[in-house]
Amino acid sequence: MVIFILVLLGAFLLLYFIALKQKRDINKQIRKPDTKIVSLSGLRESKYTGELFSGSTTTEDHLGKAAELKKNAKVAIKNKLFDEAWKLLQKQKMSYMKHANNAGFTAKQVLALDATVHVDLANILRMENKHTEALIHIVYWVANNYDNMTKTQEQKLTAYFNRSNLKLTSIEEAKIAISSLAENPEYVNAQELVSIWVAKEDSISKEP
Known part of the structure; x- marks a missing residue:
């Protein structure tokens, strides 16, 4: 009787260890999910895209930075460093x-x-004699x-419009548009x- 009990106990222990080994083998085959740790700086940057956050607790003074950039751009424009000024305005x-x-x-x-930034962008284009391109920026500014x-x-719109030399569109028509x-x-x-205004001019100039 004792021998029979020992045999049963041995069989039970053998089955237990076999089951335990199989469980370990299965766990080894399961891939752990890939995880990426996002840095705090990354989270702060994501706020500005509007993709992850609807609000922000950042205390960074973006308006102050914008004012400084505008000031530096004005200096660059005065010195006719137009490419540098353009980058600062962007x-x-x-x-x-x-x-x-x-x-x-x-x-x-x-x-x-x-x-509001496009007034200075228009000014750069005006100084480069790109009057039609400059007008686009003024129209955008005025429309808003x-x-x-x-x-x-109103004065700037009229001045930039006149420089564009659009003879087939009046300033009154432009304002309505x-x-x-x-x-x-x-x-x-x-x-x-x-x-559209420019295309009207081109269509007439191409007529025989």
Whole structure:
């Protein structure tokens, strides 16, 4: 009887160790999921894209940076370092976008803030005698504040429009067309509008 019990106990222990070994073998075959640790700096950068965060607790002064970049761009323009000025203004736009994202701006508020930089971009193009290109930036700027257009905006629009030498479109017609952009005053729409005016000029000049 004792021998029978010992045999059963031995068989039980043998089965236990076999099962334990099989479990270990199975665990070795299972791949562990790949994990990536995102650095804190990476998380801070993701805030600015608007992809992961709707708000931000960052204390970084993006408006202050934008003001400094604008100041440096003005100096570069004065010294006719146009490429350098252009780069600085693009950085200013980025600082504005970061501020807008952190502050939870609406789409229209973002465009209105962004458009303010385009006055200086237009000025660079004007100084390079690229008047049609400069006009696009002014149209974008004005379209984003058309309902509350200032006297300065109206004066600049007229001046830049006249420099573009668009004889087949009057300034009055231009203003009406720009007002139609007020609901969706994106840069590409301003670009398309000016291209229509230019196309009218080209079609006449190509006539025999």
